[in-house]
Amino acid sequence: MSAILQAHHVEKYYGNRNNLTKALDGISFDVDAGEFMGVMGASGSGKTTLLNCISTIDTATSGQILIGGVDVTAMHAKALAKFRREELGFIFQDFNLLDTLTAYENIALALTILDTPHREIDRRTQDAARILGISDVLKKYPYQMSGGQRQRVASARAIVTEPSLVLADEPTGALDSKSARMLLERFEHLVEQRNATILMVTHDAFSASYCNRILFIRDGKLFHELVRGGASRKQFFDRIIEVISLLGGDANDII
């Protein structure tokens, strides 16, 4: 399989020479097409900074980030917006749906800003909604839906453009366990059936146990890597817990 995302020695520094914070301290890794990759770490470990750099919302101080073979660290602001809407899909912790639009319109929005023909918009929106199991709430406004439904609408919006890479920032953070499980099963389904590539940042071991591979970050550095391989979800979960206890600190993250 080819690498969708390649990160080479990515560094992100804040502050000045006298007071330097290394949020990312030389991180390198690859994500292959069709992978469901997790990034874990305690608060302040740099995982959100990493996600922001990959998602082109933030710029790295040095190093290279290649998405689909294109170096996003060398792109101009205008090209970045185009790149974001064509190659990336975003899922945020707080859903970030437009409250004035219905579910259908929220999903379709990702396509309308790409100037997609309207017939195709309808077909692809319905299709994405079916995959995420939200076909029956398409006419509703966000405030009429449950948190789980909202997050699945947001996920549908992220995948409807068929991006090379879906970036999910704590997608289960605001969900109850039942909704979280449902969402994660949909993610698995997307990866298996649609060959989608998902990079998910989380500090929840349960959510992480759905991934194929997990990177652990501490103090801006790659600390450990876990590959699920043939293990069951339960076995994988136990191994994640072991690593977290090694990472130390965030006792609250252990379920």
Next chain:
Amino acid sequence: MTSFKLALRNVKKSFRDYAIYFLTLTFGVCIFFVFNSIESQQAIMDLTNGQMGILRLLNNVMTTFSVFVSVILGALILYANRFLIRRRKKEFGIYMTLGMEKGAMSRILVSETILVGLISLGVGTAMGVLLSQGMALVTAGLLGAEIGHFEFIFSSAAMWKTVICFGAVFLLTLIFNVFMVQKQNLIDLIYADRKNETFKTPKLFLSVFLFIVAAVLLGGAYFLVSGDGVFGVQTLGVAIVLGVVGTFLFFFSLSGFFLKLLQQNKRVYLKGLNMFVLRQINSKINTTYISMTMVCLMLFISISTLSSGIGVAKGLAESMEKNIPFDAGFLVNAGFTKDGETVRDYPGVDLIRAAKEGGADLSGFAKTYWTTRYYKADGNADMDRELSDMGPRFMKLSDFNTILKNRGVDPIALAPGQFAIDSGFDNEAYVEKLTALAGRAPTIRVGGEKLKTDASLLFQYALYVTQNSGMSPTLIVPDALLDGARPAADVLHIIYKGEGREYDTQCREALKGLPLPSGVERSLETGASVRETSSTATTTIAYLAIYLGIVFLITSAAILAISQLSETSDNISRYGLLRKIGTDERMIHRALFTQILIFFGVPLALALVHAVVGISMVNRVTGMLGTGSILAGSLFMALIMLIVYGGYFFATYLGSKNMLDREYARIE
């Protein structure tokens, strides 16, 4: 003094975001001051007693309307203030969490209100003082007064009026603000920026239904006032009520209607950010339709007063000029008896002989003078009814030709059995009526002979100097037919030896003591006296139109600007999301532009339609406006609209765009 310092910093900080509010306030004060300073402008003019009177009248009219204007501006200030306070709830929440007492917070707000009030009053008055220097020249021009000498004009009366009116408004704002702070809870303040995610919009099919109702109501209102002929106050009242309700429903249902309409057309709806913009507008309709209706009606008033006011003033001035064929006209006719209804018998007066008897030396100031006699001829009841309430007056052909000769016009001739009509007044509607009448070739009976006329024998000359030519035509018939007729009035026409006020004074002096038979009415009108009356009317109408028009215009534009700016800052997170999912900067700016354009454009468009219907109605009823003056008025209105309304529109767009870009730069 910490609360004052805090207030000072707050004002400085918010100045950038609410520059529009400060400017409107300042501009409002300035306009108010300028139009209240008219009386003091006399300082630089050489005025006659009559012109003095006009200026005083003008000042009284302006003062009266200023009360109304200060109510409007006061409402605007309260409205804007409510927005500014709402934006700052979070800030007050922080003060309260830090343990600041409500009393201290009130002190901050009071200081702020006073500061803003003082600054805008100070700057506005200063601008007003400067502007009133220039306006004095315009006033002098309109009154036909001469500029005696230049001096710096400062109207302390205007200053006091401005300070009192706006002081009262700021005091009201202050009380409102303190009251606001007192009843706030900390929890509401802290979570003030959490948007309420549940919003209710009217059901779409209801919108479509209401939109149709609105269209029917507006159509009905337009139909009522566009009907032919004269209509009563009652019809007008019904039309106004229909119009207001229709406008209200129009804005209530408009966005829903268009949403429904465009949703049917997926090609448009699912293109770029169209969907977002429409939903955005639709979601705001619950809070905006009342203010949109107000804005639309105010724009309607503004457009109507600006365009027709200037038009009427211009038309009036032009038609007045036509009423001055010569330098002076001394008219004597029958007075009314004591009961005020029956007209006395008029014996007829030879005015030139009367002048000699009275010792008036006409040739002392007159280059030319002659008399004309008007006659009565009974027995033309049909014609009387059709032509005027007063009944037509008759004139000998030779007298008519003398008048024409002195006006430098070729004399006319009448074929046997013909008569001519002079409307004496070029009111379009009236001339139209007379033309129609002449076209029917009516006959009259004078001195035992039957006479006919036709459309080629209709003239529109003013026959003597008069204030009001009225709608009373003169019928011109061959001399011999009027030999035995009863006289109706006599006129002494005078052309002075030259220009200058001294002739006018001499003329008035000479004709004052003319011995006349008892029971006879006299009136002397000179070019100067007619122009004076005319300039009273034109100046008053023009100034009032500009005053009210501009106040309504800036009020409505400022309401839109403030509500749209506040709308943008409410929407920062929504636009931020669009950016995150990769929407082009250009596309976002275009969406913002479209949204603001719709909010500014739709009320203006409806107001323009209202105004076209309204102005043509007024024109048809009063016949005041010629085509030329409508054009001049409309151009003037369009220019002011373009500058003021267009200015507010672009300021709002740029302000909103900067707000978004600034926020975006902060996130980056």
